Amino acid sequence: MDVLSVLIAAVAVLVGGTAGAVLYRRMTCKRIGDADALAKRIVEEARKEAQAQKKEILLEGQNDLFNQKREIENEFKEREREVKGRERKLEEMSGRLEEKLEKATEKERDLLQSEKELSRKERQLAESEEFLQTRIGEQEQRLSQIAGLTPEEAKERLFAEIEAKTRHESARMIRQIEMQAHESADRRAKEILCNVIQRYAGDFVNEQTVTAVTLPSEDMKGRIIGREGRNIRALEAATGVDLIIDDTPETVILSAYSPLRRQVAKMALERLIQDGRIHPARIEDIVQKCEQEMDAKVREIGEQATFDAGVHGIHTEIIRLLGQLRYRTSFTQNVLQHSLEVSALCGMMAAELGMDVKKAKRAGLLHDIGKAVDHEVEGPHALIGADLAKKYSESQDIIHAVAAHHEDQHPSTALAVLVQAADSISGARPGVRKELLENYVKRLEELEGIAISFEGVSKAYAIQAGREIRVIVDSDNVDDDATYMLCKDIAKKIEKNLTYPGQIRVTVIRERRAVDFAK
Incomplete structure (x- = not known):
């Protein structure tokens, strides 16, 4: 039974597999x-x-x-x-x-x-030239015989006449050209100067370095001198200033070349008089404190000056030197005030001319910086100031402007000429400077002497406090054109031989008179 079941199952499986294969084949073919x-x-x-x-x-x-x-x-x-x-x-x-x-x-x-045609004319010219040379030689011989002059003498006389005539013609041409240039230049210069003067009207500067100390009484002189002069010696040694105690009532004179030392000595002496305790130890203590205060005050003054001028970035040592100028005078003009004026003038003129205003102000402020140390260093203050500016890293334009503002160097930049002009304006305005009567008279005499030294000058008069000289010439020996050349020569000699603030006007006068009498 089991075998039969197995066979039936096997047959069923075989039949199913065959049918599946046939079905699969058909489906594959269709695909x-x-x-x-x-x-x-x-x-x-x-x-x-x-x-x-x-x-x-x-x-x-x-x-x-x-x-x-x-x-x-x-x-x-x-x-x-x-x-x-x-x-x-x-x-x-x-x-x-x-x-x-x-x-x-x-x-x-x-x-x-x-x-x-030219060849023919050349031959004719050569023949004519030969003929003319022959005739010229004959005429020269005849002229030499008639005039009694050799050809060389005649040439010299002819050249002298031509030179004199050319000199007059050149003088006339120079005068015309300069007149035209002056018309335009003066017009523009007057506009600039009027604007500058209108915008800056400085007060009269009459500050001086005071070297006299007023005492409360005559007894104070003895206390200042001290026993056997020990107090005065201690004060002179500490300050470097000579004390002059004479018959002047209630006054002590301080004498020293350095204005800063005189100021320190003045401050110390006034404090000692006020305190009443005057002895060598006290003197040294007071002088030391005054020096410290003066150093701080000098720096403060210098900083204030740079602030007032609107100039920044200056070396601290130059600021200190600017403060020292507060105690320095020139012809009774305070040098620091003068420097501030020059700075302002330079700035205003630079603005009118379209130049760098800040650089112009800086050059004007520093132009007299050499006067702060000119009592210690030999040489012109302009060159000393240029060395200081170079030492403390100022620009080359500033250095040159400082060095050239008194012609110690030839001004080669517009800035240097601007500083010169501003310095002259500040120093030459009326009343700003004073000088001794002897020096004033001597300068007038030298000015007139220079004018009289020229040939053809009959009289010379210095007027307007030496700012103008009138020169009267002999009309028979000097003609109109020669007066112009004479005026230029006198001005050049004055520039070369004299030192003066501002400018001097030279006027040459030639007058021709005809006098007759009706009878």
Whole structure:
């Protein structure tokens, strides 16, 4: 029973497997047929699409070829037109060249004819020159016999007359040119100076370095001198100042070349008098404190000066030197105040001229910095100041302006000339400076002596406190043109030989008088 079941099951399995295989084969064949049909349809569609793209490419290629052909034809036509235009130009040039060639041929024939004519004239001129030389020699001999002069003497006399005539003509031309230049230059200079003077009107500066100390009583002189002079010796040793105690009532004179030392001695002496305790130890203590206070005060004054001038970035040592100028005077003019004036004037004139205002103010403020140490260092204060400016890293323009403001160096920049002008304006305005009567009279005498030293001058008068000199010439020996040259020569000699603030006007007067009497 079990074997039969097994056989039946085996047969069933075999029949099922065969039927499944047949069914699978049929399904496989159907799928293959569908795939073939799909493949054929895809291939057919791809072939049709490829043909359509081929046609489009062919059409585009034909269009490109047509466009290129048309562009080439247009380019060809354009070049053809250019060639034709060039041909026309060449034809025109050829025609012009033929005309020029004909003209050149004609000119050549004319030149040949002219050359022949010139050769003939040269021969005639050579013959005439030879004849004239012969005649000139004969005339020179006759003139020498008549005048009694050799040819060399006659040449010298002729050259002297020509030189004198040329000198007068050149003087006349120079005068005309300078008059024209002065008209325009004076007009512009007056405008600038008027603006400067209008914008800056400085007060009269009459501050002086005080060297006299007033005492409360005559008894104080003895206390200042001390037993056997120990107090006065201690004060002189501590300050470096000489004390002069004479018969002047209730006054002690302080004498020293350094204005800063005089100020320290003045401060110390006033405090000692006020305190009443005067002995060597106290003197040294007070002088030391005064020196410290003076150093701080000098720096404060210098800083305030730079602030007032609007100048910044200055070295601290130069600021200290500026503060020292507060105690330095020149012809009774306070040097620090003068420097501030020059700085302001430089700035205003630089603004009018379109220059660097800050640099101009800086140069004006520092131009007299050498006066702070000129009692310690030998040489002109302008060059000393230039060395200080160079030492403390000022620019080359500032250094040159400081060195050249008194012609110790020739001014080669506009800034240097500007500082010169501002310095003269500040120092030469009326009332700003004073001088001793002896020096004043001596300067006037020297000024008149320079004018009288010239030939043809009959009289000379210095007027307006030596700021102008009137020169009267002999009209028989000096003509109008010579007066102009004489005026220039006198001015040059004054500039060379005299030292003075501002400028001196030279006026040469020539007067011709005719006098007769009616009877």
